[in-house]
Amino acid sequence: MPEKRQKRYEETRDQLLEVAWAEFAANGFAQTSTENVVREAGVTRGALYYHFKDKTDMFRAVVDLAHIRILSRIEDASASAPSITEGLRRGCLAFLDACSSPDIRQIALIDGPSVLGWAEWREIDTKHGFGALRDGLTEAKRQKALRADADPMALAYLLSGAMNEAALALSDPELSKTRRSNLRRSMEAALLSMLAAFET
């Protein structure tokens, strides 16, 4: 893999992804025109369709990036946890925090399932945040830190869905600052209660 070519290739691809991220986040997938993206990226349509199969394929790369960034936040928060259950708690709170970003909210939570379809969206999430949650719950059960009748996979779906909706509600732009912080407090408390309900 040659030197100059790889550099140029990655530069334009990264530039496209950066602009696409901003456009998809600000206007949503449907309202984003590829012409705007290539213009702001300083290239043309040709470059876009050389790097990506189509508009959806470019969006897929942006969604993947969003989930990577979410997982990074989760791992940072839960890495130094003294126990598996404490790691789960810290990871969940970090997830809520990460999804407070309007960008991630729009890209990963709102448009992702609709544009890519639920199955593929879930598949991407399974490679990152959802997978970490599922693995954490499985490990907790192996350590007898979870109730014996708890199914880690079912729990992962329920908790993931609960946290996604909580993040959407918390990052609602129409929410006032004080209501947001109040809601966040009660959301976090209720979420931790849910987790505790399945611990031994």
Place this chain on the structure above:
Amino acid sequence: MPEKRQKRYEETRDQLLEVAWAEFAANGFAQTSTENVVREAGVTRGALYYHFKDKTDMFRAVVDLAHIRILSRIEDASASAPSITEGLRRGCLAFLDACSSPDIRQIALIDGPSVLGWAEWREIDTKHGFGALRDGLTEAKRQKALRADADPMALAYLLSGAMNEAALALSDPELSKTRRSNLRRSMEAALLSMLAAFET
């Protein structure tokens, strides 16, 4: 309000909504062309844009219809419950069942938030299923059947999100029959455990 006119008006509108429901459910909002809808409905573009402001407005009516049908199932199930908490349990299970329909899954859960925006989608849901859940939780707290520190609004968001994701996972077409029924059992058990965690 004249006789023949109202009848004709409602007939073509209902016909459009029926066809639109089927198309949106089968192919999703983006892949549905209004030309297909009007052709299968036996009318032309003119009729569509007379009854609805645009394609999104027609989808809005379909989403509203979906939520109405969901709420109907919930009310049927929880009406004769002997207690408020039992009503909540039956209502939640009925919601899961109602959203097993591929149509409602695609329309209300996947495309709804993306096409209408989260705020408007949530507003519609608040008029129906989500509102019923919130009111039920509020009433349960008033009856001291919920823990004093439980915030009904926060709980409604978390439980609603959990159930939506559970319904999406359970109605995944790629799922085998046995895995689906196994997953449903553990999902329902976990969901009831979540509810029980907040009861007194």
Place this chain on the structure above:
DNA sequence: TATAAAACATACAGCGTGTATGAAAATGGA
């Protein structure tokens, strides 16, 4: 240095949405 491949630019075809305008049917009043 010549040739091939990669990376991107340009031009164009086609589809789908929304709008503007026209036609038919139904109502209400004289």
Place this chain on the structure above:
DNA sequence: TCCATTTTCATACACGCTGTATGTTTTATA
């Protein structure tokens, strides 16, 4: 009953956007 008006829908068209086909330039290779 007949005419005027409104409702309800049909027709025609303009515009934007996506994807593809082809051309051009730069880089690697022999």
